Amino acid sequence: MLNTLTIKQAAEGLRAKKFTAVxxxxxxxxxxxxxxxxxxxxxxxxxxxxxxxxxxxxERLAAGDNITMLTGIPYSVKDAICTKDLRxxxxxxxxxxxxxxxxxxxxxxxxxxxxxxxxxxxxxxxxHGASNENSMYGPVKHHLDQTKVSGGSSGGSAVSVADDxxxxxxxxxxxxxxxQPAAFCGIAGLRASYGRNxxxxxxxxxxxxxxxxxxxxxxxxxAYIMEVMAGHDEKDATTVEEAVPTYSKELSxxxxxxxxxxxxxxxxxxxxxxxxxxxIEEQLETLKKLGAELVPVSxxxxxxxxxxxxxxxPSEDSSNMARLDGIRYGxxxxxxxxIDVYANSRAHGFPEEVKRRIMVGTYALSAGYYxxxxxxxxxxxxxxxxxxxxxxxxxxxLVTPTSPFTAFGIGEKKDDTISMYLADVFxxxxxxxxxxxxxxxxxxxxxxxxxxxxxxxxxxxxxVLFRVxxxxxxx
Amino acid sequence: xxxxIADIEHVAMLARISLSQEEKEYYMQELTAVFGxxxxxxxxxxxxxxxxxQVTGLEDVVRDDEVAPYNExxxxxxxxQFPDKMGHLLKVSAVFNRK
Numbered sequence: 001m002l003n004t005l006t007i008k009q010a011a012e013g014l015r016a017k018k019f020t021a022v023x024x025x026x027x028x029x030x031x032x033x034x035x036x037x038x039x040x041x042x043x044x045x046x047x048x049x050x051x052x053x054x055x056x057x058x059e060r061l062a063a064g065d066n067i068t069m070l071t072g073i074p075y076s077v078k079d080a081i082c083t084k085d086l087r088x089x090x091x092x093x094x095x096x097x098x099x100x101x102x103x104x105x106x107x108x109x110x111x112x113x114x115x116x117x118x119x120x121x122x123x124x125x126x127x128h129g130a131s132n133e134n135s136m137y138g139p140v141k142h143h144l145d146q147t148k149v150s151g152g153s154s155g156g157s158a159v160s161v162a163d164d165x166x167x168x169x170x171x172x173x174x175x176x177x178x179x180q181p182a183a184f185c186g187i188a189g190l191r192a193s194y195g196r197n198x199x200x201x202x203x204x205x206x207x208x209x210x211x212x213x214x215x216x217x218x219x220x221x222x223a224y225i226m227e228v229m230a231g232h233d234e235k236d237a238t239t240v241e242e243a244v245p246t247y248s249k250e251l252s253x254x255x256x257x258x259x260x261x262x263x264x265x266x267x268x269x270x271x272x273x274x275x276x277x278x279x280i281e282e283q284l285e286t287l288k289k290l291g292a293e294l295v296p297v298s299x300x301x302x303x304x305x306x307x308x309x310x311x312x313x314p315s316e317d318s319s320n321m322a323r324l325d326g327i328r329y330g331x332x333x334x335x336x337x338x339i340d341v342y343a344n345s346r347a348h349g350f351p352e353e354v355k356r357r358i359m360v361g362t363y364a365l366s367a368g369y370y371x372x373x374x375x376x377x378x379x380x381x382x383x384x385x386x387x388x389x390x391x392x393x394x395x396x397x398l399v400t401p402t403s404p405f406t407a408f409g410i411g412e413k414k415d416d417t418i419s420m421y422l423a424d425v426f427x428x429x430x431x432x433x434x435x436x437x438x439x440x441x442x443x444x445x446x447x448x449x450x451x452x453x454x455x456x457x458x459x460x461x462x463x464v465l466f467r468v469x470x471x472x473x474x475x
Numbered sequence: 476x477x478x479x480i481a482d483i484e485h486v487a488m489l490a491r492i493s494l495s496q497e498e499k500e501y502y503m504q505e506l507t508a509v510f511g512x513x514x515x516x517x518x519x520x521x522x523x524x525x526x527x528x529q530v531t532g533l534e535d536v537v538r539d540d541e542v543a544p545y546n547e548x549x550x551x552x553x554x555x556q557f558p559d560k561m562g563h564l565l566k567v568s569a570v571f572n573r574k
Contacts (some may be wrong), residue, residue: 101552195531208529237527237536268513307513318490325491329569332558338568343493355492359502360509362490363482373513378526380519385527417505434530449499 002027003164007221014072021072025054028074032165039141041159043079045119053116055445069224071114078171079120082201090203091135093123094330094349104201108228113228121156125351127205129153130423134353137341151181158185158191168216174209178428183452185403186441189215190222193460194434195240198233206316219469223247251470256291262394265302272404275445280401286475299387307430311377318361359403385433392458402439402452430456438465478507
């Protein structure tokens, strides 16, 4: 069962010549063949392309030339990330036939490292959602219980990793889209600091929030992926120049003396599942036993995070989505006038949630409302950032649940927009502040559904987050 | 606060999305609910608070204004995605209507 390996195990096996990259890739393709029809994790699978990449990786491994931890390792990519000459739909009908003429920088880097792309994963259309029910290709089903959602928006990526269809995945996180599905599916997922990874070639949603990051079976694997994908890119002016640390180096150096803040607001949320609180508290005890100091802290503006998020994100989103109009690429609908062509293409090409967010954003930015909504939310965003700045003077990281509940039923929240938005209540605040946040598996509830623990740190503190995550996984 | 059908029609026009009558009523309720929830921001005192417009800490990121090299393959790739074309040209409906 080569497809069940972690990056570390697979890389060791490849180097020791216990198996080849082609064998490893075939094992993943067999698993996809067996499971994808039921789970709907992949929109496109590129078997021929993957096997060709695997053969090249095997040559590289045989020659011992320029081998990285990712050489010969099969992975999946969220379909909202552009891959040259491979269909990239963003899970929205309006791009059903779209084949990019360019490729995301992070995918270029993974290809140069010798990683093997298997295909493109399902998601909420253009990242709009927290359950993967807003995909034009149907929902992704939870691998442990097919009546439950996978989480979203990167649900296909989460299930592809959790169900062993690939070894890791590359996805995006605007306000929880990596962490929440990682938590629901029992894997590790990183929202990197804003500016740490290039977003060139990513279908943009909310430009001051969007990030690209990895999802994998362990924190250690995330560290290896970040060593390859992170760094400055001249094609993305928001990327920072700071050198990329060797994240895997300090993973095992422990957490003795580390100050961990416990924000009380994250444990007082109405509607939080009891088992989520209990499991996180158990994990906090473990961290304490391993030498960390637990410090109660307060982030009083947390309760405004969802409101800020659902003004600013749809506003930026409505501008970004304007490019999808069926004119230069994608699916064009008929219409009597040019305006009708736009309006009909967008009416047919977007699912309900995308239209809702575009309209919320358009209204918030429209004449007469800009100051009371958009500008107001930008100011409250500052208050939320100041909350974090203040606590990070006192503590090194914060630990919270990733989500207030485990995976919910498919259709359960579909008619309750606000309740669906509250699924991101713990995931949105660090995104608002541009901070890195890691979700790791923290056990399961009584029905066996995974619970995620979130570790939030100051900007560019990924190394510390990995150390805490790795320590917990090994405990 | 409560939005009207006229508000929704205005927003849908600005957003270039055609809606059925049923959808207009649906989104009227949805937007009313979302903006109703967001009313809570009014209770935050933001008188002396600056707006956050970006979180990178970077300022004035510029590059040289140079023509990037391109080749015919790139042009062909882009043209291959045109939903409708005439020869090498992108075909669209008339921008201006005759009176």
